[in-house]
Amino acid sequence: MDTWMRFMSSDGSIVFGRVEGAYLHEYEGLAQPVPTGAVLSLRALTPLAPCAPGKIVALWNNYHGLAAKLGKPVPTHPLFLLKPAASVIGTGEPIRRPGSYAGKIVYEGELGIVIGQRCRDVDVQQAEQAIFGYTLVNDVTAADLLTENPHFPQWCRAKGFDTFCCIGPAIVSGFEWRDAHLVTMLDGVERQNYPLADMVFSPAEQVSLISQDLTLEPGDVIACGTSVGVGSIREGATVSITIDGIGTLTNTLIAGTPDGAPAAAQERSGATANAV
Amino acid sequence: MDTWMRFMSSDGSIVFGRVEGAYLHEYEGLAQPVPTGAVLSLRALTPLAPCAPGKIVALWNNYHGLAAKLGKPVPTHPLFLLKPAASVIGTGEPIRRPGSYAGKIVYEGELGIVIGQRCRDVDVQQAEQAIFGYTLVNDVTAADLLTENPHFPQWCRAKGFDTFCCIGPAIVSGFEWRDAHLVTMLDGVERQNYPLADMVFSPAEQVSLISQDLTLEPGDVIACGTSVGVGSIREGATVSITIDGIGTLTNTLIAGTPDGAPAAAQERSGATANAV
Incomplete structure (x- = not known):
């Protein structure tokens, strides 16, 4: 069993990877996840x-x-x-x-x-x-x-x-x-x-x-x-x-949000329309 | 009125733009379409x-x-x-x-x-x-x-x-x-x-x-x-x-398609999941 999570890092970028203890081993892709080599402390990351x-x-x-x-x-x-x-x-x-x-x-x-x-x-x-x-x-x-x-x-x-x-x-x-x-x-x-x-x-x-x-x-x-x-x-x-x-x-x-502002959740989800 | 279309070009790339006569004036984006400067003959393009x-x-x-x-x-x-x-x-x-x-x-x-x-x-x-x-x-x-x-x-x-x-x-x-x-x-x-x-x-x-x-x-x-x-x-x-x-x-x-092959339409639609 491996545990995979996705986070927003302090610079606003989105990182995905395998969690081991207090660290995230970053990967790219879901179909064939490839390690990027980066290892990040979970402390600095916000879960998505x-x-x-x-x-x-x-x-x-x-x-x-x-x-x-x-x-x-x-x-x-x-x-x-x-x-x-x-x-x-x-x-x-x-x-x-x-x-x-x-x-x-x-x-x-x-x-x-x-x-x-x-x-x-x-x-x-x-x-x-x-x-x-x-x-x-x-x-x-x-x-x-x-x-x-x-x-x-x-x-x-x-x-x-x-x-x-x-x-x-x-x-x-x-x-x-x-x-x-x-x-x-x-x-x-x-x-x-x-x-x-x-x-x-x-x-x-x-x-x-x-x-x-x-x-x-x-x-x-x-x-x-x-x-x-x-x-x-x-x-x-x-x-x-x-x-x-x-x-x-x-x-x-x-x-x-009565003001109709875009939901923060959507801004952070990383989901974007592939418009054209 | 402007007419906008989307095509596959002969090299497999997807182009979007405004049609004028027999030509496509390429643009990027839907929210604020920006012309790329490229003008392509519609003859070489397959509609999507x-x-x-x-x-x-x-x-x-x-x-x-x-x-x-x-x-x-x-x-x-x-x-x-x-x-x-x-x-x-x-x-x-x-x-x-x-x-x-x-x-x-x-x-x-x-x-x-x-x-x-x-x-x-x-x-x-x-x-x-x-x-x-x-x-x-x-x-x-x-x-x-x-x-x-x-x-x-x-x-x-x-x-x-x-x-x-x-x-x-x-x-x-x-x-x-x-x-x-x-x-x-x-x-x-x-x-x-x-x-x-x-x-x-x-x-x-x-x-x-x-x-x-x-x-x-x-x-x-x-x-x-x-x-x-x-x-x-x-x-x-x-x-x-x-x-x-x-x-x-x-x-x-x-x-x-009884063989279960991916539909050509999906391959060509340019729609991709934003997986991670």
Whole structure:
């Protein structure tokens, strides 16, 4: 198992690499990471989301426990929506309530798959090889919007706001997800604690089946869906999601930026449109 | 009005610029396009989609005519889904049937808004300024998937396949959309002919309202939704979408690539994940 993180350095540049003790061994690339030779002290670095996905594929109803609670059959193909790149923040960054939305905001603790190689129509064995590693995701949702319009469930809108995709703190390659549990704490009180083995589609099955639908690119993240225990977050509350072996992802909900200034999270994510 | 296009040159590089007669005046950037001084003959250039959006925001039910036909009220806020970057192709490139899907594939002729400046929480006046120009979109849809699962309408999956977002042939800045009609021809037979003035949310209203939900980046495209006349495409059929003043976007549906090779469209789109 290796632990990979991404940081902003004191000069404003973004560095990615393998963490060993108190140091970052810098690498370039996800598909075939190449060491640059640089070794940096973590003290001088500010954590960012561990990758800058071009898109986030977020699954719904991918745990037997949740399907049973919802009273719905488990799906025969992954059910997903897309969250945009600008929704991504890292651990320690604030989730911002949208200025235009006063309703319920909920946390959803999830395992995240980070893609290492471009995938299109890959089988399960190829999919396994294309997974760079695993991370944690808080798939934040403006829950009231899902049903606001009775004719069109607004999944992308409810889950696509800036800062509504918390990812981190690290990507762990070689992680054995089968024996792990995901625990979500809200202000120190346990709200979710479920075994990843209860997943309907395993990570490699998700990558294989989703790659029939769209091309997955290095750095893309699949949020594997949540299980029971989802709940609402009030302003000032802190959500911490932990999987032993990956770490803890911690974010606090704050009021929005009424002045309409670009979110700091987006400025820092390194995600840029490839305009022309 | 200026006409902007994007091409692959004979050496494989991608060039963007303003078209004048038989020549391309090369520019860099969308937010503040700067001429490079290069002037290239269009003869040596292969057209690409005129921009490489990081994401495509695709609206549903944004024409009074379609709402009346569907028997549904017009929405009070744009209803949208996201199409991924890898779904984009340009005029003349083939729409590929997914290897895993044998059902109905439909065309949807739409006006496309190309964003020129980052937008977050902008008002209608700011939104107007942030629009770089207008293009055409064929928002291709694997229609049977929308209702395949009774518990979750699969908008992103049905509309997110590689090659399912045809954009082009050009972006026209300063285009007066209010008096224009959109015409869709299927193998030379007119199937859609609707006035853009029938839109529920005008382009500037769409940009303003959607910018309350997510950050729009330069090069992003908003597909404004279609109106009546949507229909299915059979293998070998050609869809041509025209707005006078913008041009004609032409694409033919072909069988998929059963070998799982990366789609040529994606290789050529210039859209790359910003992985780390």
